[in-house]
Amino acid sequence: MLILVTLLTVIAGCAGSGLAQRDGYVADRRQQSSAFNERVRYVVLHYTDSEAPRALRTLMGPKVSAHYVVARTPDQRGGEPLVWQLVDEEKRAWHAGVSAWEDRTQLNDSSIGIEIVNRGPSHDASSGDWEPYSEAQIAAVIALVGDIVRRYRLPPTAIVGHADIAPERKIDPGPAFPWQRLHAAGIGAWPDAASVARYRQRFARCPPTLTQLQRALGAYGYALPASGAQDTRTQAVLRAFQMHFRPSDYRGEPDTESAAIVWALLAKYRPEALKEPHLATLTCPPDSGSDRGFAP
Structure with a gap:
C-alpha cells in the first residue's frame, strides 16, 4: 500500500509540474514550442447512402471510417442531440479518399469527416428526387460543425462536401443539403x-x-x-x-x-x-x- 501511495504521489507531482510519467521514461513538457499547427484544416460532409445500422457497420472498418456519424433523428441527452464519434479527431479517419481542395491533396490527412445518415437520390444524381435532411439532423450538424469550427478556428471555405473535394467520384451531401442554412448559423461559405x-x-x-x-x-x-x-x-x-x-x-x-x-x-x-x-x-x-x- 505504501508503494502504491508513493507511486500515485510521484505521478501527481509529475502532472502538476509539467512532467509526464510514461512507460519507462518521464517526458518534460515544461518548455513548449510555438512552431506547430493543427492537423485539422477542413471539415468534409458526407451522406451515408444507407441506413444507420448498415452505415455504422461499414464505418467501423476495416476499409473506411469517419470521425462522426449523425443519425436521421438523433437521440437526445439532456435536451441535446447525440452524435456517434467513431474516430478521435487527432487521428486520421478514412473518409475522403483521392481528394483535393485549395493547395492540399489526400484530405484524410487534414480533415474531420462527418457522415450524415441519408439515402441521397432515389435513382441517380440527375433524377431530382433526393431524400431531405431532417430538422433534428441539421440542428445536430450545426451544433457539431460549429463546435469544430470554433475549436480549430476554421474559415468558412474550409467546410466542404465530399463532392467538392472529389467531384468526379462523389455527389454527396447532394443538392438537398441546406448549405445556406449552415451559413446563416455561422458555418461555411455563401455568396452575398x-x-x-x-x-x-x-x-x-x-x-x-x-x-x-x-x-x-x-x-x-x-x-x-x-x-x-x-x-x-x-x-x-x-x-x-x-x-x-x-x-x-x-x-x-x-x-x-x-x-x-x-x-x-x-x-x-x-x-x-x-x-x-x-x-x-x-x-x-x-x-x-x-x-x-x-x-x-
Missing part, C-alpha cells in the same frame, strides 16, 4: 445576394470565357485545370459547385448564374484572386452580348 446580382448583370453583357471560369473555380478551391475545354472534369466540378451553391440546377453546364456566384464568392472570401489579370479583365468585342457563351 447583392454581389451575385451585380456580377449577373455584368456577365449578361460580357460573360467570362470558359478558361476564366475554370480559373475562378480553381482560385476558389476546386482542383480544376484551366484547359479551355468543356471536358468531363469541368462538368464534374461545375456539378459539385452547383449542388453546393445553386442546387436548383446542377447539370454541370457553364452559365452566367454559376459564373456570377463564383465571382461573388471570390470577392467575399478570396478577394486577392480577383486582382489577377486573368480574372480581373473581361475582354468583349464591341458587338458581344449574352450570345457570346462560354467559349475557350
